[in-house]
Amino acid sequence: MTLDAYKNVTLNHHKNASYNEGAYPSSLDSVLSAKTIEDAYTTISSWKGYEATPLYHLHNLAREAGVADILYKHEGGRFGLGSFKALGGAYAVLRLLAEEVSKRTGKDISIADIQGGSYAKEVSEVTIVTATDGNHGRSVAWGCQSFGARCFIYMHAGVSKGRAKAVEDLGATVNWVDGNYDESVRQAAEDAENNGWFVVSDTSYEGYVNPPRNVMAGYTVMTNEIKEQLGSEPAPTHVFLQGGVGGLAGAMCTHLWQIFGENKPSFVIVEPDRADCLYQSGIKGEAVDVHITEETIMAGLSCGEVSNLGWEILKSGTADFLTISDDIVAPTMKLLANGSGNDVSFAAGESAVAGLAGALAALQDESIKEALGLDENSRILVFGTEGATDPAIYEELVGVAADSLAA
Numbered sequence: 001m002t003l004d005a006y007k008n009v010t011l012n013h014h015k016n017a018s019y020n021e022g023a024y025p026s027s028l029d030s031v032l033s034a035k036t037i038e039d040a041y042t043t044i045s046s047w048k049g050y051e052a053t054p055l056y057h058l059h060n061l062a063r064e065a066g067v068a069d070i071l072y073k074h075e076g077g078r079f080g081l082g083s084f085k086a087l088g089g090a091y092a093v094l095r096l097l098a099e100e101v102s103k104r105t106g107k108d109i110s111i112a113d114i115q116g117g118s119y120a121k122e123v124s125e126v127t128i129v130t131a132t133d134g135n136h137g138r139s140v141a142w143g144c145q146s147f148g149a150r151c152f153i154y155m156h157a158g159v160s161k162g163r164a165k166a167v168e169d170l171g172a173t174v175n176w177v178d179g180n181y182d183e184s185v186r187q188a189a190e191d192a193e194n195n196g197w198f199v200v201s202d203t204s205y206e207g208y209v210n211p212p213r214n215v216m217a218g219y220t221v222m223t224n225e226i227k228e229q230l231g232s233e234p235a236p237t238h239v240f241l242q243g244g245v246g247g248l249a250g251a252m253c254t255h256l257w258q259i260f261g262e263n264k265p266s267f268v269i270v271e272p273d274r275a276d277c278l279y280q281s282g283i284k285g286e287a288v289d290v291h292i293t294e295e296t297i298m299a300g301l302s303c304g305e306v307s308n309l310g311w312e313i314l315k316s317g318t319a320d321f322l323t324i325s326d327d328i329v330a331p332t333m334k335l336l337a338n339g340s341g342n343d344v345s346f347a348a349g350e351s352a353v354a355g356l357a358g359a360l361a362a363l364q365d366e367s368i369k370e371a372l373g374l375d376e377n378s379r380i381l382v383f384g385t386e387g388a389t390d391p392a393i394y395e396e397l398v399g400v401a402a403d404s405l406a407a
């Protein structure tokens with residue numbers, strides 16, 4: 001195995017001047033409290049088909065990269081939907097249905113009532129919509145199918161047909177939108193407003209917080225599992241987390257901060273340089289939008305607008321921001337498919353590998369490595385957020401079919 005592909009690549013790094021090195025500030029409870037996180041775990045871990053996803057130690061890769069360990073949380077098998085997003089959208093759909101049916105019936109309807117099918121007729125009269133670049137829409141469509149609501153999923157032209165089909169297979173209707181992801185978000189919101197439908201978005205904006213908060217709460221099932229899986233092992237020193245709108249990164253950051261307090265790992269946000277809204281927000285010291293002119297291969301990360309809730313956490317919770325170019329994505333997918341030497345071999349999608357690619361590239365760049373405080377004692381945690389969610393794209397990039405791999 002050689003890590004030459006990560007040498008001399010284009011990396012941009014920004015150190016967060018507003019980083020809070022201290023203990024978890026309770027002021028962030030307004031974004032995601034321990035109770036909200038616990039409720040999500042209790043509910044989602046009781047769903048049929050629930051299983052903790054694996055946390056792999058990539059020992060061989062760690063040795064080659066010169067660090068103590070690389071931990072990879074592999075989300076490819078989550079609820080059979082291919083990505084961690086299965087945890088968020090479906091859970092937010094459930095909460096929204098309980099709230100809406102309560103309003104319509106004037107009764108206090110619980111999520112257990114909705115899950116048990118007691119209000120199937122009322123639920124079938126609710127229409128839920130969302131914009132997506134694939135994975136979030138699949139989760140929302142799955143939630144609507146499971147609980148019995150109507151569902152429209154908004155996709156922009158850059159979303160692959162394979163990802164659209166995955167959503168249609170779950171009974172949702174796809175509405176295609178001209179423009180990019182951010183425009184599909186706006187179109188979904190406008191149509192919902194005009195038709196009395198409900199948006200379950202993974203991004204929060206002015207005046208819109210509850211569904212994206214529940215989406216983020218759902219994601220923290222992963223950090224709950226990691227806490228269990230680590231047991232008495234040493235805590236990670238660094239987390240390299242890929243960012244789209246920042247919901248995932250915000251959720252992981254806040255929960256790991258709650259778990260480890262001032263001994264929390266150092267957070268590094270990794271984005272495609274073609275969609276670097278969090279990186280630019282870090283430089284500016286406030287949430288800023290970027291205009292996407294060219295789509296990145298990391299489809300799930302192709303977002304130009306930051307989620308308000310995510311930013312609320314990341315503005316002080318992340319130590320560093322990093323951007324990577326598309327050219328290290330396929331080599332990282334191949335590295336994992338080949339078992340990085342002697343480690344386990346598995347299929348990781350284009351957006352899954354961004355955190356790992358960023359970490360490996362940072363380790364090859366002496367000045368960034370030093371700035372991030374990486375050395376031979378570092379234990380790096382990354383989130384492999386999706387499997388081969390589009391098998392055709394996977395095969396084109398990696399050269400082997402995803403289903404030919406063992407794990």
Ligand SMILES: Cc1ncc(COP(=O)(O)O)c(C=O)c1O
Nearest residue numbers: 244245246247248300351385386
């Ligand atoms: C596979 C994958 N990883 C990471 C992300 C980033 O999550 P967020 O948009 O919450 O930052 C996404 C978003 O769609 C995704 O699909």
